[in-house]
Amino acid sequence: MKEILQKDSIFKVGKVTSVEGRTIKIEVDKSKNGAHLLYQGKLLRNISVNGYVKITKGFTKIIGKVEGEFIIEDKKFVNKNYTSERQKIKRVLQISLLGFFSKRGFERGIKELPLINNECYLLDLQEFEDVHNFVKKEDDPLTLGTLTHENNQEIKVGVNDLFASHIGIFGNTGSGKSYTLAKIYRELFLKYIGNSKFKENAEFFFIDFNGEYINDNVIIDKVHKNIYSLNTRTEKDKFPISQDLISDYNFWALVLEATEKTQKPFLKRALESTFLEEQLINNDDLLDFIKSSIYKIIDKEDDNFNIAIIIDFLSHLGECLTNSNIWETLSQIRQNLHYNSTTNGFYIEPNNYNKTEVLRYLENLLSTITFDEIQSDSLLKIRLRIILQFHHEIINGFSNIEHLSPLLKRTPPRINDLRKVIVISNEIPSLNISIVSLRDVNIQMRKMLPLLICKQLYEKKKEENIKEKYLNIIIDEAHNILSTTSQRESETWKDYRLETFEEIIKEGRKFGTFLTIASQRPSDISATIISQLHNFFLHRLINNNDIKAVERTVSYLDKLSFESLPIIPTGTCILAGLSAQVPVMIDIGKITKESEPDNKTMLLIENWKDELD
Numbered sequence: 001m002k003e004i005l006q007k008d009s010i011f012k013v014g015k016v017t018s019v020e021g022r023t024i025k026i027e028v029d030k031s032k033n034g035a036h037l038l039y040q041g042k043l044l045r046n047i048s049v050n051g052y053v054k055i056t057k058g059f060t061k062i063i064g065k066v067e068g069e070f071i072i073e074d075k076k077f078v079n080k081n082y083t084s085e086r087q088k089i090k091r092v093l094q095i096s097l098l099g100f101f102s103k104r105g106f107e108r109g110i111k112e113l114p115l116i117n118n119e120c121y122l123l124d125l126q127e128f129e130d131v132h133n134f135v136k137k138e139d140d141p142l143t144l145g146t147l148t149h150e151n152n153q154e155i156k157v158g159v160n161d162l163f164a165s166h167i168g169i170f171g172n173t174g175s176g177k178s179y180t181l182a183k184i185y186r187e188l189f190l191k192y193i194g195n196s197k198f199k200e201n202a203e204f205f206f207i208d209f210n211g212e213y214i215n216d217n218v219i220i221d222k223v224h225k226n227i228y229s230l231n232t233r234t235e236k237d238k239f240p241i242s243q244d245l246i247s248d249y250n251f252w253a254l255v256l257e258a259t260e261k262t263q264k265p266f267l268k269r270a271l272e273s274t275f276l277e278e279q280l281i282n283n284d285d286l287l288d289f290i291k292s293s294i295y296k297i298i299d300k301e302d303d304n305f306n307i308a309i310i311i312d313f314l315s316h317l318g319e320c321l322t323n324s325n326i327w328e329t330l331s332q333i334r335q336n337l338h339y340n341s342t343t344n345g346f347y348i349e350p351n352n353y354n355k356t357e358v359l360r361y362l363e364n365l366l367s368t369i370t371f372d373e374i375q376s377d378s379l380l381k382i383r384l385r386i387i388l389q390f391h392h393e394i395i396n397g398f399s400n401i402e403h404l405s406p407l408l409k410r411t412p413p414r415i416n417d418l419r420k421v422i423v424i425s426n427e428i429p430s431l432n433i434s435i436v437s438l439r440d441v442n443i444q445m446r447k448m449l450p451l452l453i454c455k456q457l458y459e460k461k462k463e464e465n466i467k468e469k470y471l472n473i474i475i476d477e478a479h480n481i482l483s484t485t486s487q488r489e490s491e492t493w494k495d496y497r498l499e500t501f502e503e504i505i506k507e508g509r510k511f512g513t514f515l516t517i518a519s520q521r522p523s524d525i526s527a528t529i530i531s532q533l534h535n536f537f538l539h540r541l542i543n544n545n546d547i548k549a550v551e552r553t554v555s556y557l558d559k560l561s562f563e564s565l566p567i568i569p570t571g572t573c574i575l576a577g578l579s580a581q582v583p584v585m586i587d588i589g590k591i592t593k594e595s596e597p598d599n600k601t602m603l604l605i606e607n608w609k610d611e612l613d
């Protein structure tokens, strides 16, 4: 009993003097103005900003966080007998309420508000532990780091709470996002990698824009990682993409940056036309189709449909059919077939206007065209479809050449880029940990590939719909593909992207699919996406718009935490969300040197001095 009384008298810091909504003011006892207290031979840190208080209201213990501190000088009672000047000063703390203790331990949220004159205490060690114990009984703990203001307090989160959720990691460049990302996944992998069920049921997919995670030991040993180092300059690794996705005109609308009104519908016609499909079944049919298209031009006897159209058509075909003798045919046509605008007719030789002979001449010439490679190459088939549809529409007067030719021009380079980085396969493997590095791909592919890959992964997951299977897509530098403000982007691109990511973020949970995004510019990322994130790791954020973007969505974060955002040191962040019952500032734990992401800030003097002192 004596002990309890003694503890109470030492731990008691003051009493409630005002209650305004969630904000409480406490007047601190005058004897408790030191920085530390002594209890059972141990030095305890006294109440101060960032600390916690326990307010007792009968049997209820309410927990609050100290957000501010100020003093009031006791001016009215000048005649009082103060033994020292210090005693004239009243210390007042401003508290925001966080939660309360129940039978089950600490719980977030407020059921009751304190009353004036309720007594306030420091938290003892056990209570402090309980407030920071975020791991539910049935969950596995994962240690991420230590509390910034109380370095010997480890912060553990529950694996279920953190990884069955969408995670956002935000902070300015160099604030430690990639390190934090690597740390949380490394801890997770180290814990489960030895389990065969983990390997079977969990899929982690890292989209790595800068090649930070591909080196041998980064995050986890390379034997556990499937690395795709994609490269648009030389042929290196290739990512498997399914035939289904390749046959989707939306995919091509994106790759070819098709305009919404004319080019996208054109692509739909080109890729979904059964008529074209029939022409492409074998080489003879294709040849017949080419011939009949050319005869049609000749039949038109129209000045607008002069020989240039025939030449264009055959050259387009020649450009994609590398093993074809089409160029020889073309040069013959160039030499011998002419158009006379006064007679409105085609002729061969100086004066042979006889149409039957012109056609017979062409028939002989075109019949020699060979093409061998079409059937085995899906990308080539797509390109052919686009060319054939284009000329079919132009020749028949369905479409306007000016509207479609930019699309036709973009097709060959884009398909060539794609060829270097994807392989079409109907067997898309499910792998435990995969990393796709986009460091060496050009700017268009950098934007497109992550979308295509994520779309494919998610569609496959949805289709399978196996309850035990888990998919986590991790995107560092997510502003590259999730920004809302890119002026150059076409509507098609925006639609496809929003469809994909917003769907994952809204519906993914039901299909066991989760996103982790790290970004320097939360304000650039679509608000729909940010508002659906469940867990936040907030590093230093200087820009006001970024802070506001976070503030709008992380409603339960206290004012103090927001105010400290611009001044958080590297490697420290605020963890808030489902996995943390109170927002906490943590120092992210260390990763062994060789497992850190490969993104060191350059040390200039090391490179500039001949000898380092």
Ligand SMILES: Nc1ncnc2c1ncn2[C@@H]1O[C@H](COP(=O)(O)OP(=O)(O)OP(=O)(O)O)[C@@H](O)[C@H]1O
Pocket (backbone or CB within 6 Å): 171, 172, 173, 174, 175, 176, 177, 178, 179, 180, 520, 570, 571, 572, 587, 588, 589, 590, 596, 597, 599, 600, 601
């Ligand atoms: N918890 C930490 N402990 C030790 N060093 C850290 C920690 N966090 C970050 N660093 C170091 O700080 C530097 C920057 O960190 P990091 O690359 O993770 O920042 P970033 O926020 O991802 O930056 P960027 O936006 O440019 O990618 C790195 O050299 C990293 O090793």
Ligand SMILES: [Mg+2]
Pocket (backbone or CB within 6 Å): 177, 178, 179, 476, 599
């Ligand atoms: Mg980074």
